[in-house]
Amino acid sequence: MSILAGLGGEIKGVESVGVEEDIAQIAKEFSAKEQCVTAITGREDVVSNGEKVAIVRNGDPMLATVTGTGCMATTAIAGFAAVQKDKFLAAIGGLVTFGLAGEYAAKKAGKNPGTFHFALYDSLAAMDHNDIVTQAKAEIL
Numbered sequence: 184m185s186i187l188a189g190l191g192g193e194i195k196g197v198e199s200v201g202v203e204e205d206i207a208q209i210a211k212e213f214s215a216k217e218q219c220v221t222a223i224t225g226r227e228d229v230v231s232n233g234e235k236v237a238i239v240r241n242g243d244p245m246l247a248t249v250t251g252t253g254c255m256a257t258t259a260i261a262g263f264a265a266v267q268k269d270k271f272l273a274a275i276g277g278l279v280t281f282g283l284a285g286e287y288a289a290k291k292a293g294k295n296p297g298t299f300h301f302a303l304y305d306s307l308a309a310m311d312h313n314d315i316v317t318q319a320k321a322e323i324l
Contacts, residue, residue, distance in 0.1 A: 207236045207324065220270045224256055228278045232271040239275060240320035241282025243289040248296040249303065256281045259307075279319045280310055286318075 215233030260277030
C-alpha cells in the first residue's frame with residue numbers, strides 16, 4: 184500500500200510490504216489522493232476515506248493460516264457496500280463481520296488450520312445482526 188501511495192517501501196510477498204510508517208496515515212493519504220475508501224488488513228485492520236480513519240480489532244491470528252482470507256474479507260466488504268451507501272461504513276462493517284467470524288471459527292477449531300477453514304465458512308453463514316452490533320471492536324479515530 185505504501186508503494187501505491189507514493190511513500191516507498193519494500194515488497195516482501197503478497198501479504199507484507201515491510202514499511203515502518205504508520206499504516207493509518209498511509210491509508211488516509213492514499214484514500215485522499217485517489218478519492219476512495221482504503222482498507223488494509225492485518226493484526227488490526229485500518230479503513231480510511233481520506234478524512235477519517237477507523238481501526239477494526241476483530242479477528243484471530245488463525246486467519247493468516249488460510250489462503251484467500253484477504254479475498255474473503257474483500258467479499259464481505261462488497262456485501263456491505265451493496266446495501267450501505269457510505270462505503271467507509273461498509274468497509275468497517277465487512278471487516279468487523281469477517282474478523283468476528285474468524286474469532287468464532289478459532290474457538291471451534293483450536294489450533295487446527297483445516298478445521299478453522301471450514302469453521303470460518305460456517306461462522307460466516309451463521310452470523311447475524313446482533314453478533315455484529317454487540318461484538319464489534321471498531322473505533323473511528
